[in-house]
Amino acid sequence: MDASGSQAGGEEHDLGHFGETWPVIEPDLLTTIEERLRAAQGSGELDRLNRAFAARAEARVLNPAPVAGLTPASESRSWTYDPAMMLSADIRDARGTLIAARGTRVNPLDLVTLPRKLLFVDGTSDQQIAWAQAQGDDAHVSIILVAGSPFARMRALQRRVWFDQGGVLTARFGIAHTPALVRQQGKVLQVGEVALPPETHKDGERT
Secondary structure: OOOOOEOOOOOEOOOOOOOOOOOOOOOOHHHHHHHHHHHHHHHOHHHHHHHHHHHHHHHHHHOOOOOOOOEEOOOOEEEEEOOOEEOOOOEEOOOOOEEEOOOOEEOHHHOOOOOOEEEEEEOOOHHHHHHHHHOOOOOOEEEEEEEOOHHHHHHHHOOOEEEOHHHHHHHHHOOOEEOEEEEEEOOEEEEEEOOOOOOEOOOOOEO
16 A cells, blocks of 8 residues: 555545544634734723823833832941953954953953942932932942932932942842942042931831
8 A cells, every 4th residue: 555545456435534624713813912902902991001001101110119228327337349351262363363261360450440430329318318418429320329328319419320220230249238338549449337326216216
């Protein structure tokens, strides 16, 4: 018998049915999604969802989530941070010329300098903001919030304000309390947490 079910002599046989068959009745997934989107658009639900999404996105930008785990400094302390790193692979230029070999210790501060002091403060604390303001202008310091609205503070202070998204920088420098200051000292960075006097709130409570 050949592949078509015919025997060598040319005689054909009905091989019968191997199972029940049914027509495909499930609607195409993309068609279903498209129909639901059209229905949502017609009812105004899609516009409402878009506005809600835009409002949530704007809220996240204007009021980022505070960096978790940071508290006001109760005592001042300082330490050094060495930014040098060991290369895990060779670095070559576009022509393949070796620039730095694997295992080489590279310090970015050998090539560039930190242009400004970095100040990490709680943007909800007027006291910490005032301390940051007193450290210098935009040309000398960068104010980086770990909580609060950077845009609100930017409008109020009339200067650039940054935010440590996800606590990347505070974690890298080992900062656990604010306010904190990072500045270059030779080929390392000097990191310090500053204990400010307890704040007195309008109700007289000190924190």
